[in-house]
Amino acid sequence: MRIVVCIKHGPESQDATFDGQGHVIRDADAGINELDAYALEAGVAIAQRLRGEGYPCEAIALTMGPSGAVATLRSAFAAGADEGIHLRDDALAGADVHGTALALAAAIGTLNDEYPVGLVLAGLVTADGGTAMVPTLLAAHLGWPSITRADQFELNLEDIDEQGNGVGTIHGARFFAGVSETLSAPLPAVASITDQANAPRFPRGDAIKAARAKEYRTWSLADVGLAADAFPGARQQVTLVEPTPPPTDRYLTSDADAAAQLVDFLTSRGVL
């Protein structure tokens, strides 16, 4: 059984810049989207546990992006990923959530055709797009159930059959907006994992060194069965992108009557 972990190469939020089309620039300075490390840890830990129990299982890191995204694939190797796929195609530049999910799902489908994928994992949210929609869309494309935003996550495997299909159930617990839920879904399934779920390992020096030389596969859209010239553009056009201006009327005080000054200020702004 294969476990595919989707990881994104991108800048941290304080370093973000955009190109002329309003697309985030993903250069060599970027790295693995911080929250994707938890999904990677979950996938690697499950694969290692199942192998320890005698099951054939591997964790595959899948990333989509320009040439610099290889750095993120290498960091996934250092963190224990068994294989890596770099989905790279000029037609993917500026893809929105729908295009991203279409391309990733096609890559997962291609992997699944080689050998069965039982589980797809993703992080809670990316720092750049910030939508948290892709895991749900992957599930929709694949026709699999999904558990999103799992603060606790486990896979209960009953068996892996002769073809490599996992038989079992994923369980997740999540908490948001005052509601806590526990969920389950049969394999194959998709899940997104929060930073509450585990503690990503620190790669050891020898793992980092081995990661530099590890082979990975680079796939184009054609390699995953999609036509680059028919790949859908974003369903929205960026008409404006600019830094949020800092407050123009900043005021800083350490006066003894600061509280009174503050109440005056809030009253004058109509906030109180």
Next chain:
Amino acid sequence: MALDRIVVVLPATATLIDSSRELLVAASRLPGEVSVLWFNGELNEEVRQELGKYQVRQVHVVELPFAVPRGVAACQAVLTLEPTWVVLRAHPDATENCALLGHALQVAAIVDCNGLTVDANGVRVHKAAFGSRWRMELRIENGGALAFRPNSFPTEPLTTAGEPPQVHLMPTPSVTGAARIESRTQVPPSGRPDLDAARVVVVGGRGTDGDFGAITELADELGGAVGATRDVTDLNWAPHETLIGQTGVTVCPQLYIGAGVSGAVHHLVGMRGAHTIVAINLDPDAPIFEVAHFGIVADAQATLSDIVAEIRKRKTASA
């Protein structure tokens, strides 16, 4: 050609809540006829009358299946109405709903929107990017599923005249192939507004040393919600559901007051959209002061008490 249909997804409440009113105002700016999907509760006559003032023509009342993730179930219900536009309140369930609606309707799906412009150039939604360090406008054609943050629109209807809408009972949608909800429990209500929708949010950071007494007192004085930073929830000084930031709740209140909050990037991305930011910290170089409209360099606890006293003094004086 038939009018485009706009569906506003609203949780059932005994009276119309401000975050719902905002969505109705947003919907009324879009081109088309407005319907409401009113889920998981009764619709009373008072609410029906008020919906009419927002030009709502139809209300569909539906009970969503318990055992299905809410976003997935709500999407099934919305799809039966064949909408062009869907307007929701930003929320993790709405994120899932938005994604699935965009997928099924072949339209744009945009979450965390904080504004809307509709003019001769078409429809543009406004949103913050990279934790409100950047702002964007996105032009959309042919419809979309749009999740808006609370505190983004006025709550008053454009007009006050309007016939109350027709009410339709929708059968519970059947959903197959989704994950199964094994259990769902609701945290007992705190009596304070929802953190993501509160007009005022008072936040305690590490500089409070774990004493949330004055934080809570000020929040209650202002009718606001209580929030916390990652340090504070990791130390169990405040419950995890009060966490504001990238992995917690995003807030965009009219007034944010951070006491003993330094302003780590992970926190700033969850609060920088606030309309007025007040920061209290002993360290004059704390990063939060860079985004604050009003900063006080002082001890958090003493200053909070001073602010509560000052507000009460003025209330008494004006009473």
